[in-house]
Amino acid sequence: MLERNKNLIGALLFLVFGILGYVSTFSFPQSVAKIGPDFVPKIVFGLTIILSIMLIVGHYSSRKKIASSQDKNAEEARREVKFKPNIILLIVVVLLFAYVLLLESIGFMILTPILLFALITLLSPEGENKYLRTAVISLVTTFAVYYVFRVFFNVMISNGILG
Amino acid sequence: MLDMLIAGFLSVLTVETMFLIFVGVFAGIIFGSIPGISATMGVTLFLPLTYGMEPIGGLALLCAVYIGGVSGGLISAVLLNIPGTPASIATTFDGHPMRQKGEAGKALGIGIVYSFLGGIFSLIILMLVAPSLARIAVQFGPFEYCAIALFSLTMVSGLSSGSLVKGLLACLLGITAAFAGIAPVSAATRLTFGIPNLVGGFSTLPVLIGLFALPQIFELAEKKSRKGNLASSAEVFTDYNIKGFGFTMKEFKSQMGNMLQSSFIGTAIGILPGIGGGVSNMFAYGMAQKRSKNPEKFGTGIIDGIVASESANNATTGGALVPLLTLGIPGDSTTAVILAGFTIHNITPGPNLFNTDGVLVYGIFAALFIANIFMIIQEFMGLRLFVKLLSIPQHIMLSVVFIFCVVGTFALNNSMFDVLSMVIFGVVGYILQKLAFPLTPIVLGFILGPLVETNLLRGLGLSDGSFRPFITEPIAAAFIIFTVLTIAFTTKHEVFKKQKVVEVSK
Numbered sequence: 001m002l003e004r005n006k007n008l009i010g011a012l013l014f015l016v017f018g019i020l021g022y023v024s025t026f027s028f029p030q031s032v033a034k035i036g037p038d039f040v041p042k043i044v045f046g047l048t049i050i051l052s053i054m055l056i057v058g059h060y061s062s063r064k065k066i067a068s069s070q071d072k073n074a075e076e077a078r079r080e081v082k083f084k085p086n087i088i089l090l091i092v093v094v095l096l097f098a099y100v101l102l103l104e105s106i107g108f109m110i111l112t113p114i115l116l117f118a119l120i121t122l123l124s125p126e127g128e129n130k131y132l133r134t135a136v137i138s139l140v141t142t143f144a145v146y147y148v149f150r151v152f153f154n155v156m157i158s159n160g161i162l163g
Numbered sequence: 164m165l166d167m168l169i170a171g172f173l174s175v176l177t178v179e180t181m182f183l184i185f186v187g188v189f190a191g192i193i194f195g196s197i198p199g200i201s202a203t204m205g206v207t208l209f210l211p212l213t214y215g216m217e218p219i220g221g222l223a224l225l226c227a228v229y230i231g232g233v234s235g236g237l238i239s240a241v242l243l244n245i246p247g248t249p250a251s252i253a254t255t256f257d258g259h260p261m262r263q264k265g266e267a268g269k270a271l272g273i274g275i276v277y278s279f280l281g282g283i284f285s286l287i288i289l290m291l292v293a294p295s296l297a298r299i300a301v302q303f304g305p306f307e308y309c310a311i312a313l314f315s316l317t318m319v320s321g322l323s324s325g326s327l328v329k330g331l332l333a334c335l336l337g338i339t340a341a342f343a344g345i346a347p348v349s350a351a352t353r354l355t356f357g358i359p360n361l362v363g364g365f366s367t368l369p370v371l372i373g374l375f376a377l378p379q380i381f382e383l384a385e386k387k388s389r390k391g392n393l394a395s396s397a398e399v400f401t402d403y404n405i406k407g408f409g410f411t412m413k414e415f416k417s418q419m420g421n422m423l424q425s426s427f428i429g430t431a432i433g434i435l436p437g438i439g440g441g442v443s444n445m446f447a448y449g450m451a452q453k454r455s456k457n458p459e460k461f462g463t464g465i466i467d468g469i470v471a472s473e474s475a476n477n478a479t480t481g482g483a484l485v486p487l488l489t490l491g492i493p494g495d496s497t498t499a500v501i502l503a504g505f506t507i508h509n510i511t512p513g514p515n516l517f518n519t520d521g522v523l524v525y526g527i528f529a530a531l532f533i534a535n536i537f538m539i540i541q542e543f544m545g546l547r548l549f550v551k552l553l554s555i556p557q558h559i560m561l562s563v564v565f566i567f568c569v570v571g572t573f574a575l576n577n578s579m580f581d582v583l584s585m586v587i588f589g590v591v592g593y594i595l596q597k598l599a600f601p602l603t604p605i606v607l608g609f610i611l612g613p614l615v616e617t618n619l620l621r622g623l624g625l626s627d628g629s630f631r632p633f634i635t636e637p638i639a640a641a642f643i644i645f646t647v648l649t650i651a652f653t654t655k656h657e658v659f660k661k662q663k664v665v666e667v668s669k
Contacts, residue, residue, distance in 0.1 A: 007329070010598035014332050021339060029351040035623050037346035037353055040616045041339075048335045051328050058328070062661065092384040093590060096377075100569065100582050108570075116562055123383050123558035134559075141563050145570055153215055155574040 011055035018048030088122055095119065108157040112142040164294065171525025174219050175533065183216070183224040184530055188537040189545075191231020193552050196239050196247040197560065199379060202232025202440075203497045207375045208564065210368060210504055211571030218508040219523055223530035225504045229497055230282060230534040233440055233476055234542065237274035237469075238549055241267055250440030250479070253448035253472035260464030271546065272409025273466050274473045277422060279539040281474030284426035285433065285481025286531050289488075293517075293524075296489040300514035305622035306632045308490075310642035312611045312618070315492050316604070317646045318437035321653035324601035325660075333600045337608025338615075340365055340588075347617040348624070360580035367503045368575050369585035370609050372568045374602050375496065377589025380561045382596075410466065418470045421451050429475035433482020436494035440476040447475030481531070488512055488524060492611065496603045499610050507575075 022045035028038040099115045116138035121131075149155040175181070187209065194205030206228045213221030236247030241258035254274060261270040303311075320330030343354040344364025355361040425447035432443040451471035452461040461468050483498045491513035493499040505512045510520065517524055542549070572585045592602050626632050634640050 006598045007326075010329065010332075010595070010600055013598075014336070017336070017339075024354065028353045034628055035620060037349045037351040040619065041342050041353070044335050044338050044342075044612075048332060048339075051332050051335070055328050055332070086385050088387050089381060089384040092381065096380075096565070096586055096589075100579070100586050103569070103582070104579055112566060116566065119380075119562040119565065120559055123380075123387055123562065124556070125387075125558070137559060137563075141566060145566055149570050149574060153212070153574060155570065156577060157570060157573065 007055050008059045011052040011059065014048055014052040015056070018045050018052060021045035022049065092119065092122060095122075104158045107159050108146060109142060109159070112145070113138040116141055167521050167525045168290075168528070170522045171527075172529040174522055174526040175223055175529045180220050180223050180530070181533070183220050184227040184534050185537055185541075187224040187227025188231035188534050188541055191228040191233075192235035192238070192538070192541060192545075192549055193231075194228070195232035195235025196549055196553055197555065197557075198239055198243070198245045198247050199383075199557055200560065200564075201248050201375075202229060202236075202250070203500060204375050204379070204564075205232045206497055206500045207371050208567055208571065210371070210500060210507070211574045213504055214507055214574060218505075218510055219526045219530070221508065222501070222504055222523070222527055223534075225501050226527060226530050227534040227537070229501065230477075230480060230531065230538055231541075232497075233480055234275070234278040234282070234473075234538050235549070236476075237278065237473055238271065238542075238546070239553060241270045241274065242550060243553070248440070250444055250476035251472060252441070253444040254469055254476075256448065256462050256472070257464050257466070257468030260462065261466075261469070264464050266464065269409040269466070270464075270469055272543075273469050275539055275542045276408050276410075277418075277470045277474040278477040278542075279535055280422055281426045281429055281477035282480060282535040282538070283532070284423070284474070285430040285478040286528065286535065287481075288430050289481040289484055289531075290528050293485055293489050296485065297514040297517040300489050301518075303490075303514070303638065304636070305618035305625065306636050306639040307642070309615055309618040309622060310633065310639040310646070311490060312492060312615045314642045314646045314649070315436035315486070315494065316607060316611055316615075317649045318435065319495075319607045320437075320601075320604045321649055322437040322442075323603045324599070325657070326599075327650065327653045327657060329600050330604050333595065333602070334604035334608035336595075337605035337610075338612030340370065340605075341609045341612040347613060348620040358580075360578065365584055365588075365609075366575060366581055367506065367610065369572050369581045370588050371500055371503060371606060372572055373585040373588025374592040374606055375500075376564060376568050377586065378593040378596050378602070380565055381589070381593040383557060383561055414466060418466065421454075421467055421470050422474045424454070425451060425471040425475040426478040429478025430482035432475075433479035434485045434494070436486060436492070439483055439495040439497070440479040443479045444472040444476040447471045477535075484527075484531075488516065488527070489514055491516075492614075493607065496606055499603075499606050502610060 022042065025038040025041045025045065028036070028041070030036060095115060095118060099111060103111055113135075117134055120134045120137065124134075146157060149157060175184070190209065191202065191205055194200050194208075195202050206225055209224060209228050213224055216224070232248065233250050236251035237254050237258070239245050239247040240251040240254035241262055244255050244259040244262075246252045246255055258270045258274065261267065316334050317331075320334045321327045322330075324330050324333075341364065343361050344352070345362065346353050352362060428447045428450060429440075429443040432438055432446065433440075448461075448468055448471045451467055452458045455461065455467060483494050484501075486492045486494050487498045487502060491502070491511055493502045502512060510516070510523070568585060569582055572582045573579065575581060592605070595605070596602060622632065623629070632639060633643055
């Protein structure tokens, strides 16, 4: 992604965020005090809107200046357009969410080795993955973490279906 | 002061605390030396372990990881030519050429010794400056605190990325995240979206872990799918040999001035909010080169470069703790994590801490001192081990780190909501990082936002809604002026840089 396009996307995200936030402050509980709980949030969301507009304006003004004099950037931009979806990244994100959401019902001791094995396999450089080693690491880590937190720190990690 | 110092030392001279410092330094060196895992991340991962500990034990552990982490970066800087953390970028400039000349052992020895000296230098400054600064800061009212916090936030936003606007936006996002829950002063509930878990607001820990640890995992996944194949772990050079400290007494004497100058730069930069070890080592390197009689030799593998970089980055540690301990305001990401370590134990760092918990403060000084000693011993004795650990592949390390993140976050409140918000903050942090927004201002906004709001509302309550004290109170006014100057200078700097880019491209 080109540096300036990053700014535009980021600015638009923040603009939407700022507007939604600002609107939401009107439904804040009112207090008798002149300066209530919506005072600082209004300033913060207001600033967010102003700064993201500044970023958008900056994006278009600098694009005009550079576009006229430069072809190299355009070429670079074209190359950047061919944005390949990151399948592995997507799988990793889904995996992490699934793990966290299912942890309580299925249980740490069952889910953790599965997640670790999947993560390590997904992230390992090609041709370098040793499945047996990965399996051992997954199991040892699970037991070690469980033991350390349960015994030393008294953290009640969910046992899930193992009860 | 002396009696407090003795009491402080006595409080850490227990088997348990000494053990924690030892382990902390050890783990810190590992985190610091492995590229892609920062000292901040190391300290964050240790945070959950400190819940059940005595305050002094937990804080000593966190400080020890910090000291080890900043120093550990030099190992990979010399042996891999990759800085383990941004704090040792300048170490590679001369460290790598020295290794190529077959002087890896000497480079490591010098790096280790001067890390130690820089750390001790800044610790002495910390001990001299902090108590008197705290005595002044005790008198600060809400307007002063508000102004100082605003100044810190502006500095961090302006300096942690190339763009002040983007830094400020990130900072505002952090402040917004802290809005959720019960508002200060009025105690009204806001931005909870009907989620009962949000009434208490987001806990600090999920925010810190999510932002500092998770993006690294996503980064690795993205690299993998972009390239299809990652280069297998870099080759570690093991052709080093340390005899003694690796350098002569004459060399030591000749580096005295360089060491003092670099340590001073490191400490001063550490005290300023917003910039830390990542800047100080480069700055000290540049200054050492400028003042040297033969600047052309820098970068060819001379010890001056390593001395400058390593004494400066370790000197940053003591400096960074000055605003944290005296004002309760963290200046960078790592001290923000250490602040969370205080709040977990219901201790608020700040000027009053010197009165209410003096022994704890001096205990922390003592722990820092001992951590520096452990650091130099462990790095000399255990170098072979650390070098071996360098070859742990990132994909295994980060996968295991994720499990630690989950369990550690859960441990705070036994709440899966915290864990879920940790992952969400991780995803948000990763997206923003991809869009070239800095993450440190988010964390500092999250931590300092409530401080600004509370003090602002309190101050306005005292002044009947008038903003005048911001101008009439000298200290508050000074920091407001600093804030405005920071904005003016960074904006000017950015515009200047942009014009240059446009000119070059024409």
